[in-house]
Amino acid sequence: MQDIVSAIVSGNATPEDFAALALPGSYRAVTLHKSETGMFTGLAGRDKDPRKSVHLDEVPVPELGPGEALVAVMASSVNYNTVWSSLFEPLPTFDFLSRYGARSPLARRHDLPYHVIGSDLAGVILRTGPGVNAWKPGDEVVAHCLSVELESPDGHADTMLDPEQRIWGYETNFGGLAELALVRANQLMPKPAHLTWEEAGTPGLVASTAYRQLVSRNGAGMKQGDNVLIWGASGGVGAFATQFALAGGANPVCVVSSEQKAEICRAMGAEAVIDRSAEGYKFWKDEHEQDPREWKRLGKRIRELTGGEDVDIVFEHPGRETFGASVYVTRKGGTIVTCASTSGYKHEYDNRYLWMSLKRIVGSHFANYREAWEANRLIAKGKIHPTLSRTYALEETGQALYDVHRNLHLGKVGVLALAPQEGLGVRDGELREKHLTAINRFRAPVPAAG
Numbered sequence: 001m002q003d004i005v006s007a008i009v010s011g012n013a014t015p016e017d018f019a020a021l022a023l024p025g026s027y028r029a030v031t032l033h034k035s036e037t038g039m040f041t042g043l044a045g046r047d048k049d050p051r052k053s054v055h056l057d058e059v060p061v062p063e064l065g066p067g068e069a070l071v072a073v074m075a076s077s078v079n080y081n082t083v084w085s086s087l088f089e090p091l092p093t094f095d096f097l098s099r100y101g102a103r104s105p106l107a108r109r110h111d112l113p114y115h116v117i118g119s120d121l122a123g124v125i126l127r128t129g130p131g132v133n134a135w136k137p138g139d140e141v142v143a144h145c146l147s148v149e150l151e152s153p154d155g156h157a158d159t160m161l162d163p164e165q166r167i168w169g170y171e172t173n174f175g176g177l178a179e180l181a182l183v184r185a186n187q188l189m190p191k192p193a194h195l196t197w198e199e200a201g202t203p204g205l206v207a208s209t210a211y212r213q214l215v216s217r218n219g220a221g222m223k224q225g226d227n228v229l230i231w232g233a234s235g236g237v238g239a240f241a242t243q244f245a246l247a248g249g250a251n252p253v254c255v256v257s258s259e260q261k262a263e264i265c266r267a268m269g270a271e272a273v274i275d276r277s278a279e280g281y282k283f284w285k286d287e288h289e290q291d292p293r294e295w296k297r298l299g300k301r302i303r304e305l306t307g308g309e310d311v312d313i314v315f316e317h318p319g320r321e322t323f324g325a326s327v328y329v330t331r332k333g334g335t336i337v338t339c340a341s342t343s344g345y346k347h348e349y350d351n352r353y354l355w356m357s358l359k360r361i362v363g364s365h366f367a368n369y370r371e372a373w374e375a376n377r378l379i380a381k382g383k384i385h386p387t388l389s390r391t392y393a394l395e396e397t398g399q400a401l402y403d404v405h406r407n408l409h410l411g412k413v414g415v416l417a418l419a420p421q422e423g424l425g426v427r428d429g430e431l432r433e434k435h436l437t438a439i440n441r442f443r444a445p446v447p448a449a450g
C-alpha cells in the first residue's frame with residue numbers, strides 16, 4: 001500500500017507506473033457487521049451510538065468485474081446515509097446486500113457478513129476491468145454514488161429510473177470509507193484539480209443530490225429570480241442548494257439553527273436568513289397535532305425577507321417536522337421538492353393548501369450521471385465550492401458519524417483514507433488561489449494566537 005501512496009503523492013507517476021504497481025491482498029475498511037444488526041434494539045434513534053457499530057477491519061480486495069474500476073481512496077466523507085446504515089435504520093443494509101447478491105454470480109461478491117460503507121471518494125484509479133475505455137490507471141477521480149444495471153428499458157431516459165438503481169456504499173458493498181473501493185466506471189468523474197483530496201472527496205453525493213433536486217428539470221427546475229426556501233441551508237445538501245440558488249440567479253431564503261450557521265449563509269452570499277432556533281418555530285403542538293399559526297408566522301417572516309413575496313420552491317428534507325409548514329408557505333403554483341425525511345417519513349400537511357393553490361410535491365433522489373457530472377463540472381470550474389468543515393482519520397469515522405448524527409457539524413466532514421495528511425493533491429494552484437476564501441468558508445475558525 002505504501003508504494004501506491006508514494007506514487008500518488010509524487011504527482012508524477014505515469015499510467016504505466018500505476019498499472020505496474022502490485023495490488024495488496026487486503027485493505028483497511030470501515031465496516032458494519034451482520035452479526036451486530038440487533039445491537040440497538042429497543043433504543044430510541046437519538047440514543048443509538050454509531051461509534052459502537054462501526055469497525056475498522058482488514059478485508060480482502062474484491063475481484064474486479066467488467067465495467068468496474070478499483071480506486072485507491074485518498075479521502076472520503078460522511079453522508080447521512082452512512083449515519084442511517086450505522087444505526088441499522090430504517091433497515092439494516094445487509095438486506096440490500098443479500099437481495100443484490102441474489103441477482104447474479106458477479107453481484108454475489110457484495111453479499112458478505114460485513115459491509116464496507118461510504119458513498120464518496122476522491123482518489124486514483126489502480127485497475128480497470130474489461131470493457132472500460134474512458135478511464136485508465138493513474139487517473140485522478142471522484143466517484144458519484146449511482147450504481148445501475150440498465151438492462152431494462154425503464155432506466156434509459158433517466159438512469160435514476162432503472163429498476164436496479166442502487167446507492168453505492170449503502171445498497172452495495174466496497175464503499176468509499178476505506179483504502180480501496182470498487183466502483184463502476186460510469187460513476188467516475190475527473191477530480192477538480194484545484195482541490196485537495198479531502199475537499200474533493202466531500203461534495204459528490206450532496207452536490208449531485210442538490211443539483212437534481214433544485215436545478216434539474218427532473219427536480220424543481222429552478223429559474224432566475226425564484227425565491228427558494230432552503231431548510232438546513234448550511235448542512236450537507238442545503239449548503240449546495242444555497243450555492244446553486246445564488247449561482248443560478250435565485251434568491252435563497254436560508255433556514256438554519258444558530259448564528260454561526262446564519263453567518264456562513266451570509267458569507268456564501270445569501271441575504272435572507274432565518275435562525276429557526278432564535279425565532280423559536282414549533283410547528284407541532286404535540287406528537288399528533290400541528291400548529292397552523294406557526295406556519296403563518298413562518299410565512300409572514302419569509303414575506304418580510306423577500307419584500308412581500310412567497311417562495312416558488314421549498315427545498316425539503318427534514319420531513320415530518322417541517323413538511324406541513326413547507327406546503328403552506330409555498331406560493332400558488334409553486335413546488336415543494338423533497339429528497340428525505342430526517343425527522344420522520346410519515347408526513348402530514350393540509351391538502352387544501354396544495355390543491356386549491358395548485359402546488360406540486362416532487363420527489364427527488366440522488367442524481368443521474370449527467371446531473372452528477374454537471375454538479376462536479378461547476379465545482380471543477382470554481383463556480384461552486386466544497387463545504388468541508390473538518391477532517392477525521394479513518395479510525396475516527398465512528399466519531400465523525402456521531403457528530404453528524406448529533407447535528408454538531410457544519411457543511412460536510414471529510415475522512416482521510418490513504419492521504420497521509422490534509423492539503424495534498426492540488427494540481428491547479430492558480431485556480432485555487434482565486435477561490436481560497438470560498439473553499440475555506442466552512443472550516444472551523446482557527447483560535448486566535450496568543
Ligand code: NAP
Pocket residue numbers: 079080081205206209231232233234235236237238255256257258261276317318321322339340341342343364365366367404407411
Ligand atoms: P445534514 O448535514 O445533517 O444537514 C441537514 C440539516 O437539516 C441539519 O444540519 C439541520 O440544520 C436541518 N434539520 C435537521 N433536522 C431538522 C428539523 N427537524 N427541522 C428543521 N431543520 C432540520 O444532512 P444532509 O447531508 O444535508 O442530509 C439531510 C437529509 O437528506 C438526510 O436525511 C439524508 O439522508 C438525506 N439525503 C437524501 C439524499 C437522496 O438522494 N435522497 C441525498 C443526500 C441526503 P439546522 O440545524 O441548521 O437547521
